[in-house]
Amino acid sequence: MNCKEMQGDLKQWQAQRHAELSGPDSWLGLVGLFWLEPGSNRVGNGGDCVVCLPAGPLHLGDLRWAGERIFWQPAAGEARELQTDRLGRPSVVDCGNLSFFIVDREGRLAVRVRDRDWATGKPFAGLGYFDDDPAWCIVADWQEISPPLQMEVPNASGDLKSVEVAHQAVFSVAGQAVTLLPMAVGEHEVFFVFRDRSSGRETYGAGRFLKANPPVDGKISLDFNRAYNPPCAFTPFATCPLPPPENWLPFAVPAGEMKPASTLA
Template sequence: MSQELKDWQAQRHAELSGPDSWLGMQGLFWLEPGENRVGSSENCRVQLPSGPAHLGDLIWAGELLSWQPLAGSARELQTDRSGQPSAVDHENLSFFIVDREGRLAARVRDRDWAARQPFAGLSYFPAAAEWAIEAEWQVLAPPLSMEVPNVTGELKTVLVSHKAVFNVAGQYVELLPMSVGEHEVFFVFRDRTSGKETYGAGRFLKVLPAVDGKIRLDFNHAYNPPCAFTPFATCPLPPPENWLPFAVPAGEMKPGA
């Protein structure tokens, strides 16, 4: 195993075992325009697992979202639409707002989660050089408009301008990216290990951008989506075009494997 792959696996472990891990998520609560009560009471739209019956209110007015605690001054909150969202902390609890195609939801996290159940770690297939594949990066003309579902059943329209094309054991394969950025290209895929050795809803893969019409797909870096660790994530699902007709025994295995 290369040092680069060892470092990546160590980073994954640190991310999932830390206080801000997906394993610490305690709830996902969809907001309504207007006032949204936050607290441990049953009549709160955002229900905290502990703390005051009424901690404060999230106020959604048009494009603005603000937090009004019962004790203290109001402040405007940023969602995750354009980067790191604003967090509201109370003792061991923290919550922040996610924007999903104009719908807002509060994600509640317990930052002390590991004290109750420490992270058991991840399992991986043995590193395999044959699963670091150099693919052709071909232009789609015209671009493809693709409806991508997430685990909640909602659809997001993705405009795809390129595809990765490669061969495995004589089989011609195409993978469509979910997003193409300046620093990385993001794929969501399924294969014949899905639901067996790996997470049933598929896996994620991030790679460096293409160079000179080639893109390197290193499936040793395939990893579980957040929804493999918590029901409070809204992960995209692989489109049918990205259902590979063979097993990819590389990268992360399903949690607990």
């Protein structure tokens, strides 16, 4: 799919973003992030809990981390093994309007707690966008990097993730040649994290995300009109990757999502 074809459903993409962020499973509904230790981790509303819920019983149950497996033992009920988000959607434990699930960050496990009724108190106000601009739908060269780069990419929690980068997107803006390094290359999409001169002003300070269709014949279409805010723009309980210095663009990109009105940075 080329840039011209991609732009036809931009409004639909924006509507999907709004639906995602305004729904019960939105990033805006997160109310806690708690890092676990191997062994038993108490969960509940009590002061002695590792995972501190904002409501519910003083002791809801225990999370038992044993090797590469983690089990949920409710205070009343049978234990069950939970899946983390390492390979896809994690298992979810419900407690009234609250739910929690396990995230795996380079072998460190944490619990994210979500309030599914979050929007009843403060509904999502929506996102602002720059005007759709075909000039920011760019067809870049997809160049091989040999040997591949090994990068340590930081995230918002201060952790480092090792990423192998075997290709780069190369393009020009106003006669200035630049490159973008992908953070992940999959069968169905290529994922970038970048900053630009609008970051911290019109757009979120820590940068934005961009997804592209897989390259075809050595070309990749980068539609910056679909650049979007990372989860950490909406909640302090996200662990977003930060853009490497190589992806700090030396000009403003007035396209895509603008900084949320209630931004955290």
